[in-house]
Amino acid sequence: RRAYPFDRIEPKWQRIWRERRVFRAANPGEPGAQKPKYYVLDMFPYPSGRGLHVGHLEGYTASDIVARYKRMRGFNVLHPMGWDAFGLPAEQHAIATGIHPRITTERNIANFRAQIEAMGFSYDWSREIKTTDPGYYRWTQWIFLQLFRRGLAYVAEAPVWYCPALQTVLANEEILPSPEGPVSERGHHPVERRPLRQWMLRITAYAERLLADLDLVEWPESIKEMQRNWIGRSEGAAIRFPIEGKDVSVEVFTTRPDTLFGATYLVLAPEHPLVSEITRPECRTAVEAYQQEVAKKSDLERSELSGGKTGVSLGSFAINPASRERIPVWIADYVLMSYGTGAIMAVPAHDERDYEFATLFGLPVRSVVRPADSSDPPARCFSGEGIACSSRFLDGLPTREAKKAMIAWLEEKGVGKRTVQYRLRDWLFSRQRYWGEPFPIIWRNGKAEAVPETELPVLLPERKEFSPEKGGFAPLSQEKSWVELPDGGRRETNTMPQWAGSCWYYLRYLDPANGQALVSPVAERYWMGPQGVDLYIGGAEHAVLHLLYARFWHKFLYDIGVVSTPEPFHRLVNQGIILGEDGRKMSKSFGNIVNPDGLLREYGADTVRLFEMFLGPLEQMKPWSSQGLEGPHRFLARVWRLVMEEDAEGRWTPRPGLSTEEAPLEVRRILHQTIRKVTDDLEQLSFHTAIAQMMILVNALTRQLVQWRCVLEPLILLLSPFAPHLCEELWSALGQTDSLAYARWPEADPRLLAEEEAEWVIQINGKVRGRMTAARSLGREEAEALARRRPEIEAWIEGKSVQKVVFVPGKLLNFVVGP
Numbered sequence: 001r002r003a004y005p006f007d008r009i010e011p012k013w014q015r016i017w018r019e020r021r022v023f024r025a026a027n028p029g030e031p032g033a034q035k036p037k038y039y040v041l042d043m044f045p046y047p048s049g050r051g052l053h054v055g056h057l058e059g060y061t062a063s064d065i066v067a068r069y070k071r072m073r074g075f076n077v078l079h080p081m082g083w084d085a086f087g088l089p090a091e092q093h094a095i096a097t098g099i100h101p102r103i104t105t106e107r108n109i110a111n112f113r114a115q116i117e118a119m120g121f122s123y124d125w126s127r128e129i130k131t132t133d134p135g136y137y138r139w140t141q142w143i144f145l146q147l148f149r150r151g152l153a154y155v156a157e158a159p160v161w162y163c164p165a166l167q168t169v170l171a172n173e174e175i176l177p178s179p180e181g182p183v184s185e186r187g188h189h190p191v192e193r194r195p196l197r198q199w200m201l202r203i204t205a206y207a208e209r210l211l212a213d214l215d216l217v218e219w220p221e222s223i224k225e226m227q228r229n230w231i232g233r234s235e236g237a238a239i240r241f242p243i244e245g246k247d248v249s250v251e252v253f254t255t256r257p258d259t260l261f262g263a264t265y266l267v268l269a270p271e272h273p274l275v276s277e278i279t280r281p282e283c284r285t286a287v288e289a290y291q292q293e294v295a296k297k298s299d300l301e302r303s304e305l306s307g308g309k310t311g312v313s314l315g316s317f318a319i320n321p322a323s324r325e326r327i328p329v330w331i332a333d334y335v336l337m338s339y340g341t342g343a344i345m346a347v348p349a350h351d352e353r354d355y356e357f358a359t360l361f362g363l364p365v366r367s368v369v370r371p372a373d374s375s376d377p378p379a380r381c382f383s384g385e386g387i388a389c390s391s392r393f394l395d396g397l398p399t400r401e402a403k404k405a406m407i408a409w410l411e412e413k414g415v416g417k418r419t420v421q422y423r424l425r426d427w428l429f430s431r432q433r434y435w436g437e438p439f440p441i442i443w444r445n446g447k448a449e450a451v452p453e454t455e456l457p458v459l460l461p462e463r464k465e466f467s468p469e470k471g472g473f474a475p476l477s478q479e480k481s482w483v484e485l486p487d488g489g490r491r492e493t494n495t496m497p498q499w500a501g502s503c504w505y506y507l508r509y510l511d512p513a514n515g516q517a518l519v520s521p522v523a524e525r526y527w528m529g530p531q532g533v534d535l536y537i538g539g540a541e542h543a544v545l546h547l548l549y550a551r552f553w554h555k556f557l558y559d560i561g562v563v564s565t566p567e568p569f570h571r572l573v574n575q576g577i578i579l580g581e582d583g584r585k586m587s588k589s590f591g592n593i594v595n596p597d598g599l600l601r602e603y604g605a606d607t608v609r610l611f612e613m614f615l616g617p618l619e620q621m622k623p624w625s626s627q628g629l630e631g632p633h634r635f636l637a638r639v640w641r642l643v644m645e646e647d648a649e650g651r652w653t654p655r656p657g658l659s660t661e662e663a664p665l666e667v668r669r670i671l672h673q674t675i676r677k678v679t680d681d682l683e684q685l686s687f688h689t690a691i692a693q694m695m696i697l698v699n700a701l702t703r704q705l706v707q708w709r710c711v712l713e714p715l716i717l718l719l720s721p722f723a724p725h726l727c728e729e730l731w732s733a734l735g736q737t738d739s740l741a742y743a744r745w746p747e748a749d750p751r752l753l754a755e756e757e758a759e760w761v762i763q764i765n766g767k768v769r770g771r772m773t774a775a776r777s778l779g780r781e782e783a784e785a786l787a788r789r790r791p792e793i794e795a796w797i798e799g800k801s802v803q804k805v806v807f808v809p810g811k812l813l814n815f816v817v818g819p
Ligand code: ANZ
Pocket: 234, 253, 254, 255, 256, 259, 334, 335, 336, 337, 338, 339, 340, 341, 342, 343, 344, 345, 346, 347, 349, 350, 351, 383, 421
């Protein structure tokens, strides 16, 4: 197995890199910072007890290759690593074992760090950060205070998702649908709605910019689309319907104001505040029973399109402001309180849900839009765009125009107006947990007050007991001496969600030891200019959570002058999921998780790195195959033997016969094609094709009797981002004294890239009948086809049978023709 001494050279180079601080990035003012910068960032891991998996390694290998390549291209590269170290699992472990989450977390971090170092990743460890560090969360708290001061953090009593198993509330983004009802994203535990007093962040104030600025970034279209859907912008109108006999009106939100003449009833969400006032006495019992029944359901269940519709009448009527008709008012659970105004005008002729409801309860259906290609309205429900009809002043207008005309009419009459709605909700930002950032808030006389900035950080108190708490109380509320202040104030006992620390960590790497500011403006402008992080690599599972929250905080920091770019991450790349050998998702329950530690021991880091990249295109999903490691391993051993040979005592020394002459033209040609291809591929992050090209070059070299330094040196440089340990060792074996980390990237000679031409002789039955100038490398079939098409040859062959064609590559074709 051990085809070359990776077990000796890998730890050796890792030590040298560490001791000589080879990968330290220079901040402005330090030598090295005059170079152009390149910031390549990984999504930092949550240090779980399971250690790194092959999926982490895929992303980290890709980013490391880019970092190493960019250094050799003359960039001052920032490539940092840190730990997203607050979070639930460590706390649950503490509840189960009594071990403090800090201890578990430290242990896991040490394990992760050792694994990462064993892979030879070129991180600048002097910038390592940890979200649980008071010196770090001081600034998380600081950002919260700025949000609080500007009214973007507030307390609300809101129906929230509560997870009894995890004993905490969760954000909308942390809930998944399931056949048994909604569950927590982490652990898949059932969740329920509960009204609780919570901290909220006003992310909705940024909805428009979060949407529009997606156009500024180079991200996968699928991720942009997920964010767009999550933000869910809808243009439409708010329309007021007066209630007959009362001094109130109900406002609805609709995206189809053009269908107002077809609105034949109103529906309110059962929890709408006006329900009680509008309900007729004879309907009250039924209405209240229905409200209680609905309270048990989640929004998710209620908006199931397939579910049968339910609802009850309030017994009262509203006036359609356009047709002046009396229309009945109902409540139904398919109308959600959390969206729009919590009330709708029902247009059964043009909305499927309304149609289903109207059919069930015998409510009138009135068509007011016909398809553009037909003069009659369709029989059933037609939800598409078309031409307005039976709508007086709208008649004949196409939907787009009809919407505008109706909005103008509504605004003129003062009964409605154009509005934009977002599906995005404010961000539920508090958790009833211990292992998180404390809020820098003190309650005095029922009012939340900011802790002065000079008193930050508000330290998380030590705890010794981790027994579970009952009823959704925050564990910190038990720490009386921490909570209760001498002046009667009480500290906020909720903690921040895990997303808080990861919202801005990429900024702390720029200036990790700064005690005066979260980042100095000079460091921020140098590293983040002009478009932010140059390349961000991580899993697609963060499409809406981390990536949306971080964009929100970044925009806020931009508004208050802390950062200079509107977007944090210019280019985002998602590594594809690596499946188990069996083609299934790797998971404990399938027992198909691959542990990288064993592979590292058996094959070494360079092989694992090369293999990870050779699996296929970075962004594609691909199955793992442990057998597949043999190929890359043998390839590296072959490169090793091009330079080294083993003596009788089993010692490897540089081959004595390396030629210092110029290599033959055909060898130089392949070399330069390889330089060109590997360079282009690295720019495109197409790692697997770069490796394939290097394999072609190495195959060609293995066939030669001599090896040339002028070929081996560039080969080693090209391969070094992929297999850095092996290449450093060979580089020094060739007599170089410096690490190749900053050696100049080879450049392809354009003269050697051009296809070489040759003069081909064309014979008929051994007699020269023509000549052609064509690529020397043409294969038999291509050359034959070209020759046959030449008029002077065609004439000799026409009407005769070609019995055989003699082919001498790059030189000659001889057609043997019969009579
Ligand atoms: C009348 C109408 C006529 C509608 C028609 C649609 C088609 P999006 O695109 O998701 O924004 N709606 C409004 N608020 C609602 C709520 N709280 N719960 C459930 N449904 C609600 O959808 C907007 C449309 O969804 C609105 O336009 C409203 O129905 C409904 F031919 O109003 B429409």
